[in-house]
Amino acid sequence: MTWKEWAFHNVRHHWRELTAYLFSCTWAVTLCFLCLQVLFHPDLSSDIHQTFFMTTLFLLVVFTAGFIALSHRRFYSERKEEWELLRALGMGASNFTRILLWENGFLAGISILAGIAGGVLLTPLFDVGVSFVLFLPKTLSTHLSWKAVVWTAGMFGLLFAGATWRVRRRLVRDRPSSKGFFRIQIPEGVGVVVSLVCVGGLGWWMYADTWAEWTLMLHLPFFVLFAVFGGYGLLRYVGAWMMKQSFLLRMPSLWLLLPRLRHDLPQDARLLTLVASMITAAVGMGSVCFLLWGEADRLELQQNPWTVQVVGATGKAPEQEVERVLANEGLSVRQKVSLPMLLAKAEGIDYTLISSNDFNRLLRLRGYAPIPVRSGEGVHVFRYGKGAKEEKKGSVPIKPERWKLHVGAGTWDLDVVQRSNVRVFNRHPRTEWLLVMAESDFQQAWERFEKERRWIYGWKVSPWKKSAGAVKELDNRWQKEGLLADTPVQGRAMIRQTSTSMMFISLFLSILFFLASATLLTFRLRQGVIREPERWRLLGEWGVTGEQCWRIARWEVRLLFMLPWLLTGVYVLLIHRFLDLLVPVETVTTVMFAFVIQTGMWWLIYRYLWGKLVWWMEERLEEEGEMVG
Template identity: 25%
Template sequence: MTFKQFALNNVKRNTRQYLSYFLSCMFAVTVFFMYAVVMFHPDISNYEFRDTMQRGIIVNEIIIYVFSFLFVLYSTASFIKSRKKEYGLLTTLGISKSQLNRMLVLENTIIGIASIVAGLLLGALLTKLFLMVFSTVLGIDQILPFHLSLKAIGLTALSFFFMFEVNSFAVVWTLRTNSVMEVFRGAKSPKKALKFSWILSTLSIAAIGVAYYLAFTADFMSVFYRMVPILVLIIPGTYFLFTQFSIAFTNQLKRRKGFYYKGLNLLTVSDLTFKLRDNARLLFLVTILSAIAFTSSGVLYGLFQSAEVESERFLPQDVSLIGKGKNNANAFQEEVNNVKNEFDAKNISYKTLMVKSTQVQVSSNEENWNETWLMLYSYSDYKEAMSLQGKDVPFSINNNEVFILLPDIIAPDYADIPDSFSLRSENEQADFSVKTTESQVNGNIYTTYSAVVSDSVFNQFLEVASSNEIYYNSMMNIPNWTSHTETITQTLGYVDREIVYPDSQADFYLTMKEGMSYLFFFGIFISVLFFLAAGSILYFRMYQDIDNDLHHFHSLYRIGLTDQEMKKIATKQLGLLFFIPFLVAAIHAGFAFKILQNILTSSVFLPSGIIISIFFVIHLINFIFIRNIYTAKLKKVM
C-alpha cells in the first residue's frame, strides 16, 4: 500500500465523520460558483443593473469565501483534535513528523478536491434553476439562458483549492508544536473546569433583558443608534448565558429533589451539566451563527413582502404632481393633461383633484424649527384630498391653529415641535398654536413639511402670495395601482421635471421591490450557509465526544440500564444540545423582527415565522440524522 493509498483509506474510514464537513464545503463551493456564473454571464451586460449586480456579487463572494475559510480552519482543527490519539499511535509506530504532516495535508487535499468537484457538478446542475430564480426575483422579462463560464469554474476551483491548502498547512503548524504525549492523549487532554459565578450569570440575563427591551421599544428614529448597544449587550450576554448561567440553571435543577430523582433525570441532568460546560463556547458560536441566519433571512423576506404596504405608508397618495409658480400654471396643466391622456390610452382608471397651496416659513425660538419651510394647504382642500383616497379628516381646525402634517415614520416628540410659532411669507405673517397629525399627502422637494390651516387663513396668505410662492397640486387616486406600476412609472418619467415634480406609490414600490430583490437574492444563500455551518459544528462536536460517551453508556449498561433507557437519555441530551441554541437564536431573531415590525406597517411576523419554520424543519432533519448515527453507535456497547 502506497502512502497516497494510506491517506485515501483514512478518508474513507472516516466518511461519516467528514460527511457534514464535506456537504457544508460542497454547498459553499456551489453557491460561490453559481454567483460567479451570474457575474460572468454574457447577457448581464445588456441590463442597466449590471454594475450594481456585479458589485453585489463581488461582496457576496468575499463574504462566502472568508466565512468558508474560517469554517474550514475550525473544522479541520476539530478533526485533528478528534484524531490526535490516532496520530499519537502512528508516531509511536515510527511515522516521522514530515510523513505525518504529508498525510494530514494529503487527506485535507483529497477532501478539498472532492468538495470542489462535487460543488462544481452540483452548481452546474442547479445553474439553470438559479438563473430562473435570479431572473424572476429581479423582474427580468426573459430568463437568462444556461451558460457555464470557464472563468467562473476557474475562479471557484482555484480559490477554494488555495483555501483548503492554506488551512491544511495552518493546522499542521499547530500540530507540530505538540509533544508526542500530548498528541497521544488526544481529545482526552484534561480541561480546566469553568468557574461558575452568580454575578456573571445574573449579568448575562440582565444584559440580554436590556437588549430585548431596547429592541422591543425601538422605532424608526431610534433604531440606528440603538443597534450598537443591542449588539454590545446581546453577544457577551449570550456567551455568559452558556458559560455561566447554564451551569447555574442545572445546579438549581439538582437542588429540586422531586425533579432530580424522578426517573432518569438524575443521569440526564448530571451529564448535561458537563456537556454544557464543555460545549459552552461551541453552543454560543452556533447560537450566534443561527441568529444571524434567522435575522437576515427573516428581515429580508419581510421587507420583500411589505413593498406594497410600505409604499402606501410612505406615499399616501397614489400619484401627485406639483408645479411651482404662477407663471408656470399653463405649462403645468399641459403636463398634467399629458399624463391623463397616457393613462386614458392605457385604460388606467383614475380620479383626480387639483388644488392650490402656498409656501411659508416658520419663525420660532426653537432653533430646529426657525426658518423651516412649510407647504400650506387649506382645510377644505386637505379634506377633499383625503376624500379622494377614501379617508376622513380626523380633526377640525380654528383660525389660530396650524396642523403640521408629519410622515408616519416621524413621531411628534422626535420632531421637537414647539407649542406655537409664526408663519410668514413675503407679504403676510401670523401667529399660530401648533398641533400635529399624520400626513395624508405626499412630500415634495420644495419644503420640509406640509401643514393645514383654516380656509380663511389660507386665503389670507394666498391672496397676497407672490408668484413663486404659489403651487399647483394635481392629486390622483388609481384603483388597483399595483397592476399598473410599470406604466405609471414610465408615464411619470416623461414629464418635464423643470415644470412638474412627480411622485407616486408605483415608483416607490418598484424601487423598494428592486432593492429588496437584490438584497434577498444576495442574502438568502449566505444565511443558509451560516445555518448549515452551525449544524455542521454540532455534528463535529458529537463525533469528538462519541468515544467518551460510548464508554459512559457502556458503564450504564453494565449497571443495569436497558437499551431504551439509554437511547432516551442520549436523545434528551442531544436534543437539548441541538435545540437550546436554536431556541435562543430564534428568540434573539424574534426581537430583531420586533424592531422591523416597529418600523414597518405590514406584519413581518408571518413571513419571519415561515423562514424560521423552514430552518426548524432543516434542523430537525439534521438532528434525526445525527441521532440515528449516535444511537447506532450505542448498539455497539450493548
Template identity: 25%
Template sequence: MTFIQFALNNVKRNTRAYVSYFLSCMFAVTVFFMYAVVIFHPSIREYEFHNVVQSGIIASQVMIYGFSFIFVLYSTGTFVKSRKKEYGLLTTLGIKKSQLNRLLILENTMIGLAAILAGIAVGALLTKLFLMVFSAILGIGDILPFHLSLRAIGLTIILFFVMFELNTLAVVWTLRTNSIMEVFRGSTKSNRKPTFSWFISVFALAAVLYAYYLAYTADITTIGARMFPILAFIIPGTYFLFTQLSIATTSIFKKNKFFLYRNLNLLTISDLAFKLKENARILFIVTILSAVAFTSSGVLFNLFRSVEAETVRFVPQAVSLISNENANLEDFKKTIENVEAQFQDKFIPYESMLASTIPAEMESNSPNWDTTPIMIYSYSDYQKMMDLKDEEKLRHPKFSEAILLSQDLVNRFTAKVPDSLTIKVGQTNTDLAIHREASPLSSSISTNVQLIVSDKRYEQFIQAADASSVRYNYVMHIPNAFDYATETEDVLNRVNTEIAYADSQADFYLMMRQTMSYLFFFGIFISVLFFLAAGSILYFRMYQDIDKDLKHYYSLYRIGLTSKEMKKIAGKQLALLFFLPFSVAAIHAGFAFKALQNILVSNVLLPSIFVYLLYFAVHFINFIIIRNIYTTKLNKVM
C-alpha cells in the same frame, strides 16, 4: 498499498465523520459558483443595474469565502483532534513527521477537491433555477439564458483549493508543535466538577433581558442608536448564559431531591452538567450563528414582502402633479391632458381631481416649526382627495382652527407642534389653533407638511395671497397601482419638470423593490450558509466526543442499565444540546423581529413564523440523522 491509497482508505473509513463537513463545504462552493456565474453572465451587462449587482455579488462572495475559510479551519482542526489517537498510534509504529504531515495534506486535499467538484456540479445543475429566481426577484422581464462560464469555474476552483490547502497547512503546523504523548492522548481531558458564579449568572440574565428591552421598545428613530448597545449586551450575555447560568440551572435541579431521584434524572442531570460545561463555547457559537441566520433571513424576507405597504406609507397618493413656481395654469392643464392621454393609451385605469393650494410659512416661538414651509388646502379639496381613495376623512376644522398634516416619519423625528401657529400668507399673519395628524397626502418638492383649513378661511387666504403664488395639485388614484408601476413611471418621466413636479407610488415602489430585491438575493444564501455551518459545528462536536461517550455508556451498561434506558438518557442530552442553542437563537431573533415590527407598517408575524418553521425543519432533520448515527454507535457497546 501506496501512500496515496493509504490516505484514500483513511478518508473512506471516516466518511461518516466527514459527511456534514463535506456537505457544508459543498454548499459554500455551490453558492459561490452560482454567484460567479451571474457576474460573468454575458447577458447581465445589458441591464442598467449591472454595476450594482456586480458590486453586491462580489461583496457577498467575499463574505462567503471569508466565512468558509474560518469554518474550514475550525472543522479541519476538529477532525484532527478527534483522530489524534490514530495519529499517535501511527507515530509509535514508526511513521515520520513528514509522512504524517503528508498524510494529513493528502486527506484534506482529497476532501477539498471532492467538495469543490461536487459543489460546481451541483451549482451547474441548479444554475438555470438560480437564474430564474434571480430574474424573478430583480424583476427582469426575460429569464437569463443558461450559461456556464469557464472563468466562474476557474475562479471557484482556484480560490477554494487555495483555501483548503492553507487551512490544512495551518492545522498541520499546530499538530507539529504537539509532543508525541499529547498526540497519543488525543482530546481526552480529565472531568473536573463544573463550577459557576451566581454573580456572573445574574449578570448574564440581566444583560440579555436588557438587550431584549432595548429591542422591544426600539422604533425607527432609535433603532440606529440602539443597535450597538443591543449587540454589546446580547453577545457576552449569551456567552455567560451557557458558561455560567446553564451550570447554575443544573445545580438547582440537583438540589431538588424529588426531581433528582425520579426515573433516570440523576444520571441525566449529572452527566448533562459536564456536557454543558465542556460544550459551552460551542453552544454559544452555534447560538450566535443561528441567531444571525434567523434575524437576517427574517428581516430580509419581511422587507422584501413589505415593499407595497411601505410605499403606501411614504407615498399615500398614486400620482401627484404639482405645478411649479411661475408655471401658468394653461401649461399645467396641457401637461395633465398629455399624461391622461398616455394613461389611456397604456390602458391604465384612473380617477382624478384638480385642487388649488397656497404656499405659505409658519411662524412660531418653537425653533423646530419657525419659518417652516407649508401647502394650504381647503377642506373641500381635502374631502375630494379622500373620496378619490375612498378613505376616512378628518373632522371639519373650525374657522379659527387648522389641521396640520405631516408624514408619520416626520412626526416621529420632529418636536411636538405648538397649540397655535402664525400662518403667513402674503402680507397677512393669521393665528390658528393647530391639531396634528398623519398625512394622507404625498409630499411636494418644497415641503412635506400640509395645512387643512375651513373653506371660508381658505377664501380669506386666497384673497391675501399673490395670484401668481397659487399652485395646483393634480391627483390621480389608480386601482391596483402597483400592477402598472413600470408604465406609470415611464409616463411621468416625460413630464416637463419646469412645469410640474411629479410624485408617484410607482417611482418609490420600483426603487424600493429593486433595493430590497438586491438585499434579499445577496443575503439569503449567506444566512442559510451560516445556519448549515452551525449545524455542522454541532455534528463535529458530537463526533469528537463520541468515543468518550461510548466508554461512559459502556460503564452504565455494565452496572445494569438497559439499552432502552441508555438511549433515553443519550436522546435527552443530545436533544438538549441541539435544541437549546436553537431555542435561544429563536428568542434572540424574535425580539429583533419585534424591533422590525415597530419600524414597518406591515405585519411581520406570519413571515417570521414561516422562517422559523423552515429552519426548524432543516434542524430537526439534521438532529434525526445525527441521533441515528449516535444510537447506532451506542448499540455497538452492548
C-alpha cells in the same frame, strides 16, 4: 507508506464524519460558482445586478469561511489523542504541516471539483431563475466562464489553506489553550448576573418607546454574546443547585444527565450559538422576503398615495396636460386634488407650507381624523421612514416650539405644537417636510409672499397598476423641471424585484445553512459516540441499566437540538420586533410562519441524526465487544 498514502488513509477512515462536511462545502462551492458565473456573464452588466450578486457572494464567502474554519477546528480537535501520540513520536511543525496539507488538499480537491461540476450542471437552471427574478427581457444564455472556475477554485483553495494554517498553529503550539468558553472562566454567579441583565435588557429594548432599530442592530452581537455566555453560566448554576435537591436524587437518569450537561455545554456553547445564528438567518431572510413580496402594493400605496403627483407648479398648465395623457392611456381619474402651497426655509431645510383646511381634507381622504390648528400654531409633518412607530401613532402633541420661517425675503413666526408623520403626499423632496398652518394664517401669508406661491396636484387613477406608460411619458416631459414625483408603480416593481431576488438567493443560502448546521451537529454527535462505550461501561458498573443509558443519551441529543432552537425563538422575537418597526404592516404571522416551517425542518434533522446516532452507537458497542473478546 508515503505522506500522501497516510493522509488518504486518514480521510478514508473519517469519511463518515466528513461526508456531511464535504457535502456542505460542495454546496457552498456550487453557490459561489453560480454567483460568479452570473457576475461574469457578458449579457448582464447592469450595476444593480452586479452589486446584488457581489453582496450575495460576499455574504456567502464570509459565512463559508467561518463554517470551514470552525468545522476544521472541531474535526481536528476531536482527534487530539492522535496528535498527542504523533507529538510523542517526534512529529514536528513541518511534519504536521505536511500531513495537514495532504489531508486538506484531498478535502479541498473533492469539494472544489464536485462543487464546480455541480455548478456547471445547475448553470442553465440558475440562468433561467436569474432571468425570471430579475425581470430580464429574455432568458440569459448559458455561458460557462473560465474566470468563474478560476476564481472559485482560487477562493476556496485560499479558504482551505487558511483553515489548515489555523489548525496547524494549534497543533504545533506547545500547550493547548484553555477549553473555557472564549478562553475565560467566569464564575457561575457572574454568569447568572450577566444573563439576568441581558434578559432584562432584551425586555427593555423590546418595549421601551425610545429605542431605534439601528441601536439594536449595533448592540445585537454583544447582546447575543453576553446572553449566551451568561445563559450557560446560569444553566451551570441552576445545575449545581439541582444536583443537591432530594427530588432529583430519586431520579437517577436525570441526576446522571445534569453533570454531563454542566461539563459539555460550555464546550458546545460556540457551536450551538453558530447553529442558532444560522437557522435564525434562514428564518429572518425568509420572513423579510415573504413580507416584502406580500406587502409590496400596500407599502407603496402607503408611501405614495397618488398615482401621479405634480409638486411646485406655478400655474394650472400641468393639470390639462396630465389629464390628457391619462385619458390617452385609457385610465379613469377616481380622485383629484389641487391645493396651494408656499415655499419656506427653517434651519437650512426646505419646508412646504399648506393650510390646515387642505391638510385635513387630505387626512380625511386617507381615513384619518382631522387635526384642529389654531392661529399662530403649526403642525410639523416630517418624512416617512423616520420611525414607523410614529406612523402608527399618526400625530402626537409636543411641547410648543417657536420656529422662525424664512419665506422669500421675509420671515414668519410659528409655534409648532404637534408632530405628525401621516403620509398625505408621495415621496418627493418638496413634500418630505410640511408645515401646516391655520387657514387664516395661511391666507395672510399667501397674500404677503406672492413670489413663493406654488401648487400641488394629485391624481388617483384606475387601475393604478397600469399607469406605468402614462407616468413614463409625463416623466420624460417634465423630468428636467423636477415637477413629477415618484409613483407607486415604479416602487412596487422595485420592491418586488428586490424581494424576489432575495427569496431566490435566500433559498439557496437556507439550504446551505441547514446543511452546515447538520454537519456541525453530526461532528459533535459522532465524536461523542466514540467516548460513549467507556462511559456506559462505567455507568453499568454503578448499576445503571442499558435502557437508562439510552434515555440519558436521548435527552442529551434532544437538548443539543433544543437549545439552538430556543435561542432562535428569542431571535425570532427580535426579528419580529425589528420588522414591526421597519415595515408598517403586521409581521407576526409571517415571522411565525417562517419559524414553524423551520421547526419542522429542524425536527426532521433531529430524527435523522438520532437514527444515525443509534446506528453508530450500536456499531461502536459491537466493536467494543470484539475488542474485549
